[in-house]
Amino acid sequence: MAAVASGKDKQLRYTRLWVDSADLSGDSRTFSNAENTLEETPDWGWDASAKSFLRGRRTVGLRGYQAFLNDDTARAFAELKMTAGSEHTGVLSLALGGGGEPAVPDPAILLPFTQLMDGASFADGIGVLQIDFISDAGQISGVGKPLGVVLQGKATVNSTSNGSSHDNGASTADGWHAHLHVFSSASGNFSFVIEHSTDDSAFSTLGTFTADGSAATSELLTGTGTVNRYTRLAITRTAGSAVIAVTFARN
Amino acid sequence: MTQYAVLIGCVNDKTGKRYAPGDVVLKGDFPVRVIKNWLEIDPPVLAPLPDDDLPGTDEEE
Numbered sequence: 001m002a003a004v005a006s007g008k009d010k011q012l013r014y015t016r017l018w019v020d021s022a023d024l025s026g027d028s029r030t031f032s033n034a035e036n037t038l039e040e041t042p043d044w045g046w047d048a049s050a051k052s053f054l055r056g057r058r059t060v061g062l063r064g065y066q067a068f069l070n071d072d073t074a075r076a077f078a079e080l081k082m083t084a085g086s087e088h089t090g091v092l093s094l095a096l097g098g099g100g101e102p103a104v105p106d107p108a109i110l111l112p113f114t115q116l117m118d119g120a121s122f123a124d125g126i127g128v129l130q131i132d133f134i135s136d137a138g139q140i141s142g143v144g145k146p147l148g149v150v151l152q153g154k155a156t157v158n159s160t161s162n163g164s165s166h167d168n169g170a171s172t173a174d175g176w177h178a179h180l181h182v183f184s185s186a187s188g189n190f191s192f193v194i195e196h197s198t199d200d201s202a203f204s205t206l207g208t209f210t211a212d213g214s215a216a217t218s219e220l221l222t223g224t225g226t227v228n229r230y231t232r233l234a235i236t237r238t239a240g241s242a243v244i245a246v247t248f249a250r251n
Numbered sequence: 252m253t254q255y256a257v258l259i260g261c262v263n264d265k266t267g268k269r270y271a272p273g274d275v276v277l278k279g280d281f282p283v284r285v286i287k288n289w290l291e292i293d294p295p296v297l298a299p300l301p302d303d304d305l306p307g308t309d310e311e312e
Contacts, residue, residue: 162264173293195262202285204261204296225293234262 014097018181018245020090021216023154058138091179091218093247095150103153104164104232108247109146110179110221143177143222148249151233154183157190157213158241165200165232168249174251175224180209180244187240188213194221194248196228203232213242252279254287255297275300 015026095102102108113143149166178194195203206227223251233246244245257274263281270276276297278286289296 040310132284192268193260198285198288199282201264202261202281204289205259226290 006187014100014102016093016095016097016102016245018093018095018154018179018183018218018247019179020092020218021183023181023183035114070180073172091178091181091220093181094244095153095245095247097150097153101153102150102245104167106150106153108148108150108249110143110148110177110247110249111146112143112177112179143220144175144251145249148178148247149231151178151194151248152244152246153232154181154243154245156241156243157188157235158237159235160237161235162195163205163235164235165197165230167200168227168229168231168250171198171226171228172250173226176206176227176248176250177220177222178209178246178248180211180219180221180246182211182213182215182217183243183245184216185240185242187215188242189238189240190242191238192237192244192246193234193236194246195232196233196243197230197232198228200230203234206231213240215243253302255290255301256300258298259294259296261289263295286303 016023018025090112092111094111095104096107096109098106132227151166152163176194180192182188192209192211192213194206194208196206197203207221207223209219209221211217227250231248255276255278257270257272257276258285260269260271261276261281262269266280268280270280276286286297290299
């Protein structure tokens with residue numbers, strides 16, 4: 001009988017950090033409960049004209065948890081680049097798979113972030129991500145509560161499908177927000193629609209992502225009003241394939 | 252009322268039929284409770300169509 005990962009080991013092995021169109025999930029992760037959630041290793045330097053980062057270990061706190069974004073060994077991270085002087089707005093989803101790859105209905109933390117390091121370029125094995133996180137009240141103004149669920153685990157989509165639904169147990173009335181991460185595309189052309197239902201059989205559209213899976217990107221989608229008990233991601237394929245992940249949270 | 256204008260796209264998984272905004276849903280296309288929810292939800296998915304506005308009904312001059 002194969003050994004089953006337990007407790008902390010499950011968290012280490014099945015946690016995924018999706019930032020914009022990059023999968024920053026690493027093999028080296030650790031979680032702990034801490035009052036102070038931001039910790040930096042002071043081994044990186046700056047000058048007036050350019051920001052240079054030494055390889056190092058970074059931790060980012062999320063409401064009492066800490067997660068390594070990269071470890072101190074060379075890794076093949078997706079490269080994150082910014083135009084110097086520009087501000088970047090993106091989305092971060094932390095998917096907690098527990099005993100396996102994150103999928104419906106595993107919990108996810110959704111955090112829109114407001115700015116990456118200005119003018120920074122991240123090469124393999126070296127990465128720093130600066131993110132403005134949630135307030136002490138646990139909400140981001142204009143977005144809502146960060147705790148949600150995975151509606152689509154990271155996977156290659158190449159067909160039309162209704163997706164697996166998540167049962168919230170009850171409807172809510174305070175709006176919602178969702179993240180779409182498109183990691184890569186092979187001539188993909190899709191429609192990605194969040195749908196909701198009262199009976200898990202008749203669904204109506206809650207929101208439609210603008211991104212069509214034709215290129216790597218990420219998107220935050222928000223809405224107001226009622227969200228019925230069941231939600232799901234409906235995919236309509238026109239062409240090609242794409243690797244995506246979607247998370248969803250009620251406000 | 253027996254017919255409803257579709258305001259927001261919807262689908263019946265049991266029949267596989269999808270409805271787009273502008274389509275007409277007939278009473279019986281979906282369970283009564285679903286139609287009631289879709290009329291009352293914010294934003295509404297359906298809007299009731301008066302019976303004398305049924306598509307294909309010609310008025311006599």
